[in-house]
Amino acid sequence: MTTSLISTASSPSPGTSTSPGTAPKGTIELRNVTKTYGDVVAVDRLDLMVQPGEFVTLLGPSGSGKTTTMMMVAGFEEHTGGSVLIDGQPVDRLPPRERNLGVVFQNYALFPHMSALENVEFALRMRKIPRNERRKRAEEALDRVGLGKMGDRKPRQLSGGQQQRVALARALVFNPAALLLDEPMAALDKRLREQMQEEIKTLQKSLGISVLFVTHDQDEAMAMSDRIVVMKDGRIVQSGAPEEVYNEPLTDWVASFLGDTNLIPCTVLERDGQEVLVDLGCLGTARMPDRGVTGDKYAVSIRPEHLKFRSSATEGNGGAARLESSTNLGATVRHRLTAGGLDLQLRELSSDAADRPVPGSEVFVGWTPGRAQLLVLEQ
Ligand SMILES: Nc1ncnc2c1ncn2[C@@H]1O[C@H](COP(=O)(O)OP(=O)(O)OP(=O)(O)O)[C@@H](O)[C@H]1O
Numbered sequence: 215m216t217t218s219l220i221s222t223a224s225s226p227s228p229g230t231s232t233s234p235g236t237a238p239k240g241t242i243e244l245r246n247v248t249k250t251y252g253d254v255v256a257v258d259r260l261d262l263m264v265q266p267g268e269f270v271t272l273l274g275p276s277g278s279g280k281t282t283t284m285m286m287v288a289g290f291e292e293h294t295g296g297s298v299l300i301d302g303q304p305v306d307r308l309p310p311r312e313r314n315l316g317v318v319f320q321n322y323a324l325f326p327h328m329s330a331l332e333n334v335e336f337a338l339r340m341r342k343i344p345r346n347e348r349r350k351r352a353e354e355a356l357d358r359v360g361l362g363k364m365g366d367r368k369p370r371q372l373s374g375g376q377q378q379r380v381a382l383a384r385a386l387v388f389n390p391a392a393l394l395l396d397e398p399m400a401a402l403d404k405r406l407r408e409q410m411q412e413e414i415k416t417l418q419k420s421l422g423i424s425v426l427f428v429t430h431d432q433d434e435a436m437a438m439s440d441r442i443v444v445m446k447d448g449r450i451v452q453s454g455a456p457e458e459v460y461n462e463p464l465t466d467w468v469a470s471f472l473g474d475t476n477l478i479p480c481t482v483l484e485r486d487g488q489e490v491l492v493d494l495g496c497l498g499t500a501r502m503p504d505r506g507v508t509g510d511k512y513a514v515s516i517r518p519e520h521l522k523f524r525s526s527a528t529e530g531n532g533g534a535a536r537l538e539s540s541t542n543l544g545a546t547v548r549h550r551l552t553a554g555g556l557d558l559q560l561r562e563l564s565s566d567a568a569d570r571p572v573p574g575s576e577v578f579v580g581w582t583p584g585r586a587q588l589l590v591l592e593q
């Protein structure tokens with residue numbers, strides 16, 4: 215059973231809960247929020263807290279409930295249960311416009327008949343800001359996203375990245391409490407996407423604004439977030455800093471969703487709360503930190519970049535393996551190995567790959583103790 219592990223991972227940490235009216239600007243809180251469509255549970259009892267100035271990313275496969283969560287925070291969808299709070303105040307009865315959130319959704323297009331400037335101004339018009347002030351603020355917002363000179367252009371006269379920036383300016387122009395960005399860069403090519411990632415991050419830091427971000431691109435999540443919230447089937451399965459979720463996944467599903475990993479089935483021989491001793495079959499026994507994960511079946515996760523060739527079997531953890539193939543991928547070399555009935559992957563920098571054994575040879579592999587994690591096998 216992994217229930218206790220999941221609920222621990224999804225609860226806000228102690229001291230983060232707020233009472234009405236006392237939270238600083240930019241807090242978004244979901245308390246036990248559920249959304250059902252008939253028999254489909256799209257979001258299942260979600261607890262989530264975004265702190266002022268924090269960049270939190272919902273990461274998960276298609277259909278895991280990311281957009282539904284955003285829609286409920288924005289007020290475009292009503293939830294079936296629970297409560298959404300912004301700056302400590304419940305907003306469940308407020309229409310989207312009164313929630314003071316800047317929104318950029320993938321399908322939330324610009325008005326084609328309006329210029330870039332008019333598109334940005336529109337957000338202020340909806341909020342009844344006087345005309346003379348509107349123009350000035352819209353110009354400033356376009357300036358902020360580097361489009362000060364393109365205010366007269368219609369969306370069709372702008373590139374995809376520029377349109378995305380207009381959408382961002384429109385979301386920021388009324389000084390929202392927080393930004394909600396749902397796959398805002400999905401339509402952009404890789405290079406432009408990376409450029410926009412950096413621009414959004416820089417803008418977010420300079421404004422100190424909280425962001426709730428959605429992506430199913432793990433690299434994007436790793437690059438942009440203060441915290442990653444991994445979702446599966448409408449629930450949070452793990453939440454933490456990007457390095458923490460990557461380096462210390464709680465389950466095989468999280469480990470495999472967030473990059474490649476070697477999963478070595480194991481039996482737990484001893485554990486005392488501090489350390490566990492596990493039996494890895496032909497890869498010997500190993501000690502590692504006890505992170506308290508509990509389940510029916512266990513595995514040890516070792517990322518391919520943490521598995522190393524060893525000169526002998528006596529050098530620390532690990533054991534004998536056979537090198538099956540080596541593929542040069544440019545910056546790195548990917549080696550495929552077998553150990554007993556197990557397929558393993560080892561990755562190293564091409565520059566470190568000189569004098570390597572040739573495919574077909576018997577080798578020894580191992581890892582630094584801190585690089586192996588005990589996790590729960592769900593799949
Ligand atoms: N209007 C709706 N009616 C019925 N089911 C819906 C509706 N909207 C979403 N769902 C279902 O709710 C679940 C979550 O959908 P959601 O759009 O939140 O996923 P997502 O994580 O954003 O996925 P993607 O990465 O594909 O955008 C899915 O199973 C989806 O089919």
Ligand SMILES: [Mg+2]
Binds near residue numbers: 280281282
């Ligand atoms: Mg979606």
